[in-house]
Amino acid sequence: MTFPRMGQIDIPVQTLFTELGHQVVPPPPVTKRTFDLGVKHAPEFACLPFKMTLANYIEAIEKGAEAVVTFGGAGPCRFGYFAQVQKGILHDLGYDFELLLLDPPGAETRELFRSLRFLFGKNLKQPGRIWRALRLAWAKAVFLDRANRLYRRLLPRVAQKKAAEMEYQKFLRVMAAERDLHRLELVYTALAHNLDNLARLETGRVLRVKIVGEIYMILESGVNFHTENILGQMGVEVTRSVSMTHWVEANLLKALFPGHRRRTELLSIPHLTSFVGGHGRETIAETVDAGTNRVDGVVQILPFTCMPELVAQSILPDLSRRFNLPVLSLVLDEHSGAAGVTTRLEAFVDLLREKREKDEAKAGV
Amino acid sequence: MKVGIPRALLYYWYGPAWKAFFGAAGLEPVVSPPTNKAIMTAGLKAAVDEICLPVKVFIGHCLELQKTCDAVLVPRLTSVARKEFTCPKFMGLPDMVRRLLPQTPVIIWESSGGFLPERVWTPRSGIIFAREFSTPAGQAGVARGIASGVAHEAVNWRGITRGCRRAKKPLAAARKAHAVYTGLLRRGYLPEEAAAVCDGLPDSPGGVRQRVKPPGTGQELPDSGSRGNPDKYVLKSDRGNPGAKPSRVIGLVGHPYCLYDSFVNTGILRFLQQEGCHILTPEMLPEEEIAMALKGLPKAIYWTMGRLALGASRLFRAPARGQAGVDGLIHVAAFACGPEALIGELIKRECHREIPYLQIYLDEHSGEAGLHTRLEAFLDLAGGKGQAGCV
Numbered sequence: 001m002t003f004p005r006m007g008q009i010d011i012p013v014q015t016l017f018t019e020l021g022h023q024v025v026p027p028p029p030v031t032k033r034t035f036d037l038g039v040k041h042a043p044e045f046a047c048l049p050f051k052m053t054l055a056n057y058i059e060a061i062e063k064g065a066e067a068v069v070t071f072g073g074a075g076p077c078r079f080g081y082f083a084q085v086q087k088g089i090l091h092d093l094g095y096d097f098e099l100l101l102l103d104p105p106g107a108e109t110r111e112l113f114r115s116l117r118f119l120f121g122k123n124l125k126q127p128g129r130i131w132r133a134l135r136l137a138w139a140k141a142v143f144l145d146r147a148n149r150l151y152r153r154l155l156p157r158v159a160q161k162k163a164a165e166m167e168y169q170k171f172l173r174v175m176a177a178e179r180d181l182h183r184l185e186l187v188y189t190a191l192a193h194n195l196d197n198l199a200r201l202e203t204g205r206v207l208r209v210k211i212v213g214e215i216y217m218i219l220e221s222g223v224n225f226h227t228e229n230i231l232g233q234m235g236v237e238v239t240r241s242v243s244m245t246h247w248v249e250a251n252l253l254k255a256l257f258p259g260h261r262r263r264t265e266l267l268s269i270p271h272l273t274s275f276v277g278g279h280g281r282e283t284i285a286e287t288v289d290a291g292t293n294r295v296d297g298v299v300q301i302l303p304f305t306c307m308p309e310l311v312a313q314s315i316l317p318d319l320s321r322r323f324n325l326p327v328l329s330l331v332l333d334e335h336s337g338a339a340g341v342t343t344r345l346e347a348f349v350d351l352l353r354e355k356r357e358k359d360e361a362k363a364g365v
Numbered sequence: 366m367k368v369g370i371p372r373a374l375l376y377y378w379y380g381p382a383w384k385a386f387f388g389a390a391g392l393e394p395v396v397s398p399p400t401n402k403a404i405m406t407a408g409l410k411a412a413v414d415e416i417c418l419p420v421k422v423f424i425g426h427c428l429e430l431q432k433t434c435d436a437v438l439v440p441r442l443t444s445v446a447r448k449e450f451t452c453p454k455f456m457g458l459p460d461m462v463r464r465l466l467p468q469t470p471v472i473i474w475e476s477s478g479g480f481l482p483e484r485v486w487t488p489r490s491g492i493i494f495a496r497e498f499s500t501p502a503g504q505a506g507v508a509r510g511i512a513s514g515v516a517h518e519a520v521n522w523r524g525i526t527r528g529c530r531r532a533k534k535p536l537a538a539a540r541k542a543h544a545v546y547t548g549l550l551r552r553g554y555l556p557e558e559a560a561a562v563c564d565g566l567p568d569s570p571g572g573v574r575q576r577v578k579p580p581g582t583g584q585e586l587p588d589s590g591s592r593g594n595p596d597k598y599v600l601k602s603d604r605g606n607p608g609a610k611p612s613r614v615i616g617l618v619g620h621p622y623c624l625y626d627s628f629v630n631t632g633i634l635r636f637l638q639q640e641g642c643h644i645l646t647p648e649m650l651p652e653e654e655i656a657m658a659l660k661g662l663p664k665a666i667y668w669t670m671g672r673l674a675l676g677a678s679r680l681f682r683a684p685a686r687g688q689a690g691v692d693g694l695i696h697v698a699a700f701a702c703g704p705e706a707l708i709g710e711l712i713k714r715e716c717h718r719e720i721p722y723l724q725i726y727l728d729e730h731s732g733e734a735g736l737h738t739r740l741e742a743f744l745d746l747a748g749g750k751g752q753a754g755c756v
Contacts, residue, residue: 045706045726074667076450078703084664085707088714103664111664272460274441274475277453304415307703311457314413318464331415 001067001100002027002060004053007219008148009244011176012141017069019133019179021122025065027056030222034059039334041089047078048303048333049216052223054086061095069119072103072111077278077308136181138245143188145243147171150192152239155232156206157199165229167194207352210290211240212283213301214309217332218242224301225338227330227345231299234349239295241286242279271315280308284315291323297352298325299345304333326351368472369430369437372397373423374455377556377621378547378648379480381563383438385542389535395434397426400628404429409729411465417699418728419622420454420461422629427462431469439463443477449669452704480543481536550648555634556625613748614643614690616681618674618712619697620705621648623727630697631733633725633740640744645691647677654680671708678712682720693721693747695740700728721747 002025003013010026017024028034030052037058038051057068073080083101090097100115123129151168158164171191178184209231217224218240228238250260267285275281283300290298300316302309313329320327328348330341368387370380380396387394397404400422408425430437439459444450454461463471476482542563549559615637617624624646627635637644647655655676659666666672674696681691696712698705709724716722723743725736 043706043710045701045703046710047703047706050707072664074448076453076456076667078707080667081664081707085710087663088711092714272457274443274456274460276457277450280453280457305701305703305706307453308457310413310416311454311461314416314457314461315464 001025001069002057002065003069004056005030005220005222006216007221007244008144008172009141009219011144011172012137012244014176015140015179016133016137017119019136020119020130022119025060025063027060028063030220034222035334041093043085045305046085047306048223049214050078050082050086051334052216052220053082054089057086057090057097058093058095061090061097065097067098067100067118069100069102069115072101074104076276079278132181136179139181139184140175140178141244141248143184144172144175145245147175147188147191148243150195152228152232153237154195154199155229156235156237157201158195159200160198161233164195164198167191167198207236207296207349207356209236209238209297209299209349209352210286210295211238211299211301212242212279212286212290213299213330214279214303214306215242215247217301217303219244224330224332225336225341227299227301227341230342230345231349234346236349236352241289242282271319272311276308276311278306278308280312283309283312284319287316287319287325287327288323291319291325295325296356297348298327299348300327300329302329302331304331326355366436367393367395367434369427369434370394370396371423371426371430371437371439372399373426373626374419374458374622375440375442375451377625379440379442379543380556381546381560382480382539382543383440383474384563386535386539387438389538395430397430400426400626402628405628405729412461415701416454417702418629419620419626419699420458421729422622422626423458424462424465427466431466434469436470436472437462437466438472438474440474440476442480443475444669445476445480446669447478448665449667449672451669481540547648551651553649556621556648613641613692613744614645615744615747616645616677616691616694617697618647618677618681618694620670620674620699620702623697623699629699629731630725630727631731631736633695633697633736636737636740637744640741642744645681647673650677650680658683666708668704668708671704674705674708675711678715682716691720693723693743695723695725695743697725697727700726 001017001022003010003017005027014024014026034052034055036055038048038055041058042051042054053070057065060068070083071079072083080103083099087099098118100118101111102115103109103112120130147168151164155161155164168191171187174187175184178187211218211228219242221228231238246260249257254261264282264285267288268281271288272281272284287298287300298316298320300309300313302313316327316329319325326348328344330344332341370376370383370387372380376383376396384394384396404425405422406425407428408421408423411428412421412424427437427439439462441456441459442451443456450456459471459473472485474482474485546559546563549562550556554562617634617637623630624634627633634644655673658676658679659672666675678694678696681694683690694712694716696705696709698709713722713724721743723739725739
C-alpha cells in the first residue's frame with residue numbers, strides 16, 4: 001500500500017497504516033527521476049502536484065505497492081479529479097493496482113465506504129486498535145508540525161546551521177520509528193533542548209518572511225527546492241500557517257474547527273469576496289495577516305497553471321501596495337532550477353534588508 | 366446609463382440574457398466589439414502573466430468598455446449547474462477585474478447553482494452596498510430569494526436600476542432571452558447568428574443566411590436558414606439526400622470562448638467552413654443526451670464546460686440511435702487551462718485510434734499560418750478515413 005508524498009506527511013500516515021496492520025511502501029523521496037517520470041506520463045498542462053504524485057505512484061508500485069490511498073475532492077480545484085485521470089494513465093502504462101479513494105461524503109459516498117472498509121476492515125472487531133493508531137498518528141503529526149515550527153524559528157538564530165540540520169534529521173528518524181505515544185513528547189523535548197543550545201541569544205531581530213500559496217508546493221520541499229531551508233540559511237525566519245495538522249483540521253474536521261474558515265473569510269473578504277477553490281482564499285487571508293502583523297515579506301509558492309493561486313496572484317499586488325509589503329510569487333514547474341530559485345530568493349532577501357534599514361532610519365529620525 | 370457587457374468568456378452562452386436583463390431594467394446595455402488586436406494587447410498588459418488567454422482577453426474587453434460606459438458587468442458564475450463549477454478563475458473574476466478599473470463601477474452578476482443570479486450588486490470601496498440589506502423586509506426578501514434560487518431585487522447603486530426596484534421583470538426577460546438563444550444554438554446556429562436573431566434580425570431564411578453565409582461553402586444550407594441542422598444535430602443530409610452531403614463532418618469541443626472567439630482561435634470555424642466542412646459543437650447537442658453519454662463515469666466531472674466537452678466528444682464518436690458520427694474531432698483549449706489539461710487527457714484516451722483527433726492549444730502567440738497548416742493536414746487525415754469508410 002502506498003500514498004502520495006507531501007512533505008513529512010509520510011511519517012504519520014505510515015504509522016497509521018502500519019498500526020492498522022497493513023504493509024506500507026512509502027514513495028521514495030523526490031529525485032530527478034521523479035520529475036522525469038511525472039513529466040513524461042502526465043498531460044502537459046497538468047500542474048506539478050499532479051505530475052509528482054503520479055510519479056510517486058509509479059515509483060512506489062515499482063517497489064511493490066499494490067494499492068494507492070489518496071484523497072479526492074469536489075472541485076473546483078483540479079485535485080478532486082487527479083485520481084481518476086491518474087488511474088487511466090497508469091492503467092495504460094500497464095501498472096496494476098487498487099485505487100482507494102477517500103472522497104468527501106456527498107460526492108462518491110460508496111467509493112468512500114469501500115476504501116474505509118479496506119483500510120479499517122481488518123480491525124473492525126478491535127475499535128481500540130483503530131483508536132490507538134489514529135491517536136498515535138495524530139500525535140506524531142502534531143509534534144512534527146511543532147518541531148518544524150521551532151526549527152524554522154531557530155535556524156536563522158543558529159551559528160552552526162549544519163549541526164542544527166543534523167539534529168532535525170535525527171529527530172525525524174526517531175519520530176518515524178517511535179511507537180510509544182508517551183515517548184513522543186520526550187523526543188520533541190530533546191530536539192528543542194538541542195536546538196536551544198545551538199541558538200545564539202545575542203542575535204538581533206531577524207527578518208521574518210511568511211510563505212503562502214498552494215499547500216503541496218509549500219510542504220513538499222523536494223519540489224520547492226527547499227525554499228524554507230534556503231531562507232533559514234540566509235538568516236531569515238520563515239513563518240507559515242499552512243501545515244499538515246492545519247489542513248486536516250480545516251478540511252477533514254471542518255465541523256470541529258470552524259475557526260479556521262471563519263478567520264480566512266474575515267481576513268480575505270474585502271479583497272476576494274468568494275471562495276475560489278484550493279488555497280486561493282487562504283493565500284489572500286494570510287497575506288493580509290502578514291501585512292497587519294508587520295512581517296517583512298511574503299513569498300507565494302504556486303505551481304504553474306494553478307487556477308486558485310492565479311486568482312490570488314492577480315490580487316496580491318494590491319495588498320502589497322496597501323500594506324507596504326514586498327511579495328514574491330514563485331511560479332514553479334518542472335523546468336525551474338534550484339539556482340534560479342536561490343538567486344531570486346537572495347535578491348528578495350536583499351530587498352527586504354534594505355527596506356528594513358530604510359524604515360528603521362526613518363523611524364529613528 | 367450605459368452598462369458595458371464584455372464580449373468574452375461566457376458571453377457566448379449568456380450574452381443575450383444579460384442584454385435582455387439590463388434592457389428590461391431600463392439601462393442601456395453596450396456589448397464590446399469583437400476581440401481585436403488592441404483589446405488583446407491591453408488585456409495582456411494588465412493581467413498576470415501566467416493566467417490563461419481568455420481571462421486576459423476578458424480584461425482587455427473590460428478596459429475597452431471602461432472608456433465609453435458608466436459601469437461594466439463582470440459576472441461571477443460560481444456554478445451554473447447543480448454540484449458543478451465553472452472555473453476558479455470565474456469565481457475570482459470580479460475581484461481580479463475591479464482593481465484594474467478604479468474609475469468605473471463594476472456590476473457583479475452573482476450566480477451559483479444555476480444561471481439566474483442570486484444577486485446583482487456593486488462593491489463600493491470594498492464594502493458591499495446592497496439596498497436590500499437596509500430594511501428588514503429587504504433582508505427577508507433576499508433570504509427568500511437566495512433560498513428559492515431567484516433574486517428578488519436588483520441592487521440599486523446610485524440609480525443603476527432607477528425606476529425598476531423589483532428585478533422580477535428583468536429576470537423574466539433574461540430567462541426568456543436565454544431560452545430563445547439556447548434554442549437557436551441547439552438548432553445549429555453559431556452564437557453570432559443566434560445573437561443577431563435575438564436582437565431582432567428576422568428569423569427567416571433570408572435574414573440570417575444572407576448575413577452569415579460563408580463564402581465558398583460547398584454545403585447546402587437547410588431551410589431554416591441555420592448553418593447547422595434544422596431541429597437537432599441529426600445529420601439528415603448524410604442519409605436523406607446524398608447530393609447535399611457535406612464533404613466532412615468535424616466535431617469541435619472546447620470552452621465556448623475558445624471555439625467562438627474568432628480572433629482568439631484565429632478563425633478556426635471559418636476556415637473549416639471554407640474547406641467545406643460541416644461543424645458540430647457541444648452547444649448544438651441536447652443537454653439530456655450529453656448526460657446520458659456520461660453515465661458510468663467513475664466520478665462525475667464537476668466542471669460544467671469540461672463535462673460538456675467530454676460528453677459531446679462521446680456523442681460525436683458513438684452517436685445515439687443511428688445518427689451519423691463525425692469524421693474528425695478537434696479539441697480547442699486555451700494554453701494553461703486547468704480543467705482542460707485533465708479533460709483533454711480523458712478525451713485523448715477515449716479517441717485513441719478511433720477517429721482522427723487534433724488538440725489545439727491557443728495562446729497569445731498563436732499564428733494563423735501555423736494553425737491553418739495543421740488543420741489542413743488534419744482534414745486530409747479525416748477526409749481519407751471517411752472515404753475509406755464509404756467503400
